[in-house]
Amino acid sequence: MTNRLSIACSSQQGRRNPRTFSRTSKGFSLIEVLVAIVILAFGMLGTVGMQAFALRANRDARLQAQATLLARELAEMMRGNKEIAVKTTSTDNPYLVSAMTIATPVYCMSIANAATGCTTTTDVASAEMTDWLARVAAELPDARVTVCFDGAPFDTNGLPQWTCNATGADEIVYIKIGWTRASTDRSQTGSAALERASDSGSRPYVIFPVTGGNAA
Numbered sequence: 001m002t003n004r005l006s007i008a009c010s011s012q013q014g015r016r017n018p019r020t021f022s023r024t025s026k027g028f029s030l031i032e033v034l035v036a037i038v039i040l041a042f043g044m045l046g047t048v049g050m051q052a053f054a055l056r057a058n059r060d061a062r063l064q065a066q067a068t069l070l071a072r073e074l075a076e077m078m079r080g081n082k083e084i085a086v087k088t089t090s091t092d093n094p095y096l097v098s099a100m101t102i103a104t105p106v107y108c109m110s111i112a113n114a115a116t117g118c119t120t121t122t123d124v125a126s127a128e129m130t131d132w133l134a135r136v137a138a139e140l141p142d143a144r145v146t147v148c149f150d151g152a153p154f155d156t157n158g159l160p161q162w163t164c165n166a167t168g169a170d171e172i173v174y175i176k177i178g179w180t181r182a183s184t185d186r187s188q189t190g191s192a193a194l195e196r197a198s199d200s201g202s203r204p205y206v207i208f209p210v211t212g213g214n215a216a
Contacts, residue, residue: 056182060181060182063140063141063179063181064205064206066139066140067140067177067179067205067206068206068208070132070135070136070139070140070177071175071177071206071208072208073132074095074128074132074147074175074208074210075175075208075209075210075211077095077128077132078095078173078210079210079212081095081121081124081125081128083121084121084122084124084125085125085173085210088149088166090103092122093125094106094122094125094126094129095125095128095129095147095173096147096148096149096173097129097133097145097146097147098145098146098147098148099145100133100136100137100143100144100145101133102126102129102130102133104126105126105130106118106123106126106127106130107127107130108123108124108126108127109124109127109128109131110127133145136177140177140179141179141180141181142179142180142196142197142198143177143178143179143197144162144177144178144179144197144198144202144204145175145176145177145178146162146164146175146176146204147173147174147175147176148164148166148173148174148176149164149166149171149172149173149174150164150165150166150171150172150173150174151165151166151167151170151171152165153174153176153207153209154207159203160176160203160204160205160207161203161204162176162178162202162203162204172209172210172211173209173210174207174208174209174210175206175207175208175209175210176204176206176207176208177204177205177206177208178197178202178203178204178205178206179197179205180194180195180196180197181194181195181205182194182195183195
């Protein structure tokens, strides 16, 4: 009789234990799933942030490359018209600008004026600058351009500056280009998150020297 009772108790305990273990197992599984979801959510947020940063970096690199190509193009035009490019005043040299427009836009190189064309090298320079500045404005957001003779395109800290310091005959022409881009300070929000070329204290992002090139 005693043996039968022992067997019965053991049988009941054996039936209870799996139920208790099953409930405990289900509880731990739910917690693990919740933890996994939280970790996955943080991972996705990090991925989205990295993707946004990569897109912004790609856009900045594209604009930098485009501005460099535009500066190189203008330098080649100036080398091709040395008669005008070597003159040191904006009155005689339309290539020298400090704004996104020139005093007198010229369109003598357009198809509409193909019959007459440009009659002087000054007209050629004015027409080239009219077209070039229009393309800069179209391809770079809120662009700013300065083309000048400059003996110190960088300040004492080695940073580029818009100011032109031509103090003698040995300076060369520098093409300086800036535009609006996202601030490198990621804590900024709203309008403060943008670095505008028109802001006081802004600096050009591209400084391109116009050297003499080949003697020919």
